Amino acid sequence: MTILIRNLGEMHSTIDAILSNYEGDGPIRVIWPRRIKKNAQHFQRLFSGNVVYAVKCNPDPTILEALKQGGINNFDVASIGEIEFIKTWNQDSTLYFQHPVKSRSAINLAYQKHGVRHFSIDHRDELNKIFEELPTNPEIVVYVRLATPELGAKEDLSNKFGANAEEASKLLKCIYGGGLSPALSFHVGSQCYRPEAYRVALALVKEVLNISAIPIRCLNLGGGFPVTYAGDLVAPLEVFMKEIDAGLNSLSLDQDVELFCEPGRSLVAEGMSVVARVCLRKKNKLYINDGIFGHFLETYLHGFQPPNRAIRPGSGFSQNIKSFEVFGATCDGNDVLPGKLELPNDIREGDWIEFGNMGAYSLALSSGFNGFGVEAVVSLC
Ligand SMILES: Cc1ncc(COP(=O)(O)O)c(C=O)c1O
Incomplete structure (x- = not known):
């Protein structure tokens, strides 16, 4: 019991x-809610965009409440189950449906019932589902998820998800041409030990922007920031942020591009x-x-x-x-x-x-x- x-x-x-x-x-x-609140505040101080929490990492209500106390009220969700759970807990949160493979019913429910406007894809057929199921509404932001090279993460995610630069650029054009708002995202892999992975991923973003010449509305840098397990040597978050800042500087994004990342582990593990x-x-x-x-x-x-x-x-x-x-x-x-x-x-x-x-x-x-x-x-x- x-x-x-x-x-x-x-x-x-x-x-x-x-x-x-x-x-x-x-x-x-x-559970130590204060540690989580402090981590959330620390992360937000260092990161130059919005911080969105990846619910999959730990959906315990005490943890969600501590993150909220720490100023995080937006969530990366992967399923209708997570969407309903978060909306029941806090109606006002903004949800980012960042799983690149979704059922048609999930796309519909998320949009119609729960007001979700952010969807991720990495393939033309998944984009077609969005075109076919949802109205042409520029408030709908569609993120093309990029595959990133394997660079020091314990759990590589790009073996399963992500488009290459050429595919991504075609997808951005389709999204733009179809009257939705184009965006880009990546995830360097979970528990990523090498800070430069983010700079490498941002260089890929630059390549896609150059090839496609399509303006993006949002850029999502994913999660992956590591914590210390026994025997690990983990660089402080500041070092990761320096690499991110260097990568972002080389992009010269328009000021109105919404920048965010969606960590899980680094906010709540401790x-x-x-x-x-x-x-x-x-x-x-x-x-x-x-x-x-x-x-x-x-x-x-x-x-x-x-x-x-x-x-x-x-x-x-x-x-x-x-x-x-x-x-x-x-x-x-x-x-x-x-x-x-x-x-x-x-x-x-x-x-x-x-x-x-x-x-x-x-x-x-x-x-x-x-x-x-x-x-x-x-x-x-
Ligand atoms: C799309 C997406 N965003 C964010 C995360 C959170 O990653 P992490 O806990 O490594 O920060 C994951 C983890 O699998 C993910 O798949």
């Missing part, structure tokens, strides 16, 4: 204090921890009550190791450290965390492990397989 311990107000407490009083023994999701319990120890193997079918699928897919620490409420651990293989809760043989975790030698059944920087693509990908799930959700100051 999931016990939601939400809206506790300003809880000046720590995970250790919560565990001392916790009577359950299922995993706990801990704002959530998952605290899981050790259910069994077999020598160097630990069995915990969360796993890859819970919050840890992305760690498994990309080999991320979130920062972690062992907790034994009310007492300490041995100073000696040992490497442990950590197995997840389900019966599936694949349910094991990547790499080995360095934990106290004397860790045992009943101890807890906090996994930090777990706000991105964790809750959103949890399946509840085998009936396992989070037991408590706590917001901390």
Whole structure:
């Protein structure tokens, strides 16, 4: 059963204090709304356009509220499900339907019922759907998504989506000729370690603008900004922004082009921890009550190791450290965390492990397989 311990107000407490009083023994999701709000404000200070949040990354209402408090009220959505969810939560938000493949019913519902005016495409047939389903209205902004070269992202997205420069330029002309407003977008890939990826992508934007000679209404720089997982060396956001500014300077865009980006991970990853319990120890193997079918699928897919620490409420651990293989809760043989975790030698059944920087693509990908799930959700100051 999931016990939601939400809206506790300003809880000046720590995970250790919560565990001392916790009577359950299922995993706990801990959210820090203030960190998320601060991250949102920091990002907006550094970026010269609007910041739109990619809902897919983490749709938890406490997280959305914290982003709103931090000044972010526009959202990148990928489906009618996300559109309805956000519109129910906040009718006033502006939505950007940035999935380049949509059903006709989704295009219609988004436009007619939810007032969506921003749609992404990367192929002529997808553009035809928009022409056929929607009226000729210059308020409709159609983004041609560009494929970008693979440059240091953990999750490449251009193997699946994106047009090359020549195709993109033809699509821009069709959009313009069809009476809709042309725009461009790209996504350099998620958890992108190389800041220059954005400058390279913006050079591609320049090439498309030169070939097509079509004025664009909006330019969307996507997401991809990285956070730190164990063993990562990640450049600060400022370095990414410098590359973006250099790329933008070389474009000389008209002043009225609306510029935005749509990060997910970098806004919310640091704002959530998952605290899981050790259910069994077999020598160097630990069995915990969360796993890859819970919050840890992305760690498994990309080999991320979130920062972690062992907790034994009310007492300490041995100073000696040992490497442990950590197995997840389900019966599936694949349910094991990547790499080995360095934990106290004397860790045992009943101890807890906090996994930090777990706000991105964790809750959103949890399946509840085998009936396992989070037991408590706590917001901390
Ligand atoms: C279209 C789009 N925008 C934004 C994002 C968010 O990316 P990130 O979390 O890497 O910032 C994604 C992630 O897959 C995406 O597909």
